[in-house]
Amino acid sequence: MNATFAEISAALSDKQRILVVSHLRPDGDALGCTIAFALWLKSLGKEVVTWNEDGMLDKFRYLPGHEMVTTPPEEPQAFDAVVALDNSVKKRLGTVIPAIKDGALWINIDHHVSNDRYGDLNYIDPSAPATGQILCEFFRDRQIAITPDQAANLYAAISTDTGSFQYAGTGPRTFQAAMELVAAGVNVAQISRDMYENQPRRRLELLRHALNGAEFSCEGRVACFSLTLADVDRLGVLPEDNEGIIDHLRSVEGVIAAVFFEELPEAKVRVSARSKDPSVDVCKICALFKGGGHPLAAGARVRGGLEEVKERFLEAVCHEIRNRN
Template structure:
């Protein structure tokens, strides 16, 4: 992994205008990683823009410089482009690609095991729990100086992808980096409060409605909830409002696989899934439906209607339980 860092560093040296992009519906790792990289490159004297197809979720807007993230508009004059935390080209969105000049050199930094290595240079570490961790290591390799803002972005990136340094992907290296980020000026109490104890009321209202129809299958080993578009509209739910639902149901003692089904405008069904046991890979289940992710956290998009998608996905989970 770190063997690719010198190549990346020399590409940065040679570049003057850099664009940083990430996946659509950005999460904490996407926002934290793309802004942290953008700010670190700026400190090196580069001209940098950060772009995302979708707006910053309200829950992450407290992070430094989120207001500087561009929405797709005009073509960006860049000679180097970084894609961070995106498993494939299609995860970034066509509107963003329309702003990326074809001549630009593309570097892909990511931690998804399903990464398609779509760039000119690919730095993919599927053991890393977050792209933010790889970026911290890159910063160390480059001898880059962090400031409290950059450190907070990297901390948020790693914290949100590890369930606050709790998931099995959390290693001693992750904890070391967490410590370094605190040393660089992050206030753990404040960031954690902003990330995990600052929900809008509608997020908890959504949880109340979703849990009314909490469903258990396969002797309680699978728990799932469904969010019809009508509820999304009724509660004016935005990006990020339903993110915590799956963590609540995966915390049930009997549950090995937790699934969240969300009906999207247009009728497709977005599926988020989590596993607590590497023998039951939700990454493989999602890959069957053209999605991807990690062994313990993965997603896919299925054709609707909702009932039908639920039935097909649960059927696949049944086979996973039966074949193990």
């Protein structure tokens, strides 16, 4: 059962030192929510710390308050409460976990259907297309005025996680939240340029690599591309450059599912899967590989060699497509 917004607010009211965190390899929803919530807590006079295993990514430094996000220290610290946002399972916090001493109240606010409710207080809404939307509804419910800086962060969170308001789950609640954020001071044209028209050239080289190396299987209904460690060195790309590349493959006519395989050190492969057919649930497929996410967008980290993992995962995707209702 979900905690209410009132219960979450009340639980934080008597806490002074609060940590706000989100998942490793953060996206706009993770960082935008982290900063927006931290800004609210600071306005209440709280001592607020914000950590992410990867710190603040360069591509999101346009977010007001971005300097608040740092990497966790080696020595564990004590907190009265930890607020985890947009994070489905605790282990996805990465190096943040060992940096937190025992004894804190954990609050878990998220929109992933695969969330395992690891908090002392949980608010999980898989119908929301972004955790940013949930925070807008939290602030509205608690009658908390959203500042322009908070609004910019929440708008970025929602826009990036909904694919500019076009992914499944985007609905009246989403547009109501966006309307309220614009009314609170978001400069839509400026933040849109920051989000979508300021890409480093190396990302273009990665896109070129992906399109040139695209493979199609399952009668053309599955598209994929791979990125080896050697490719990463040759192209000079960063992990943050990968976001959104897979959507170019998913957009091809006839393709139902697209998959990106990224070779990692220590014999692991990061898998990102996208579907454009609700009957092909990539979260269900990723769960077979100890991953999770959403029905149309999910991922997993799988132990094994790149070609071996690729073969096994594509076989599972094709099986799902051929046996869908």
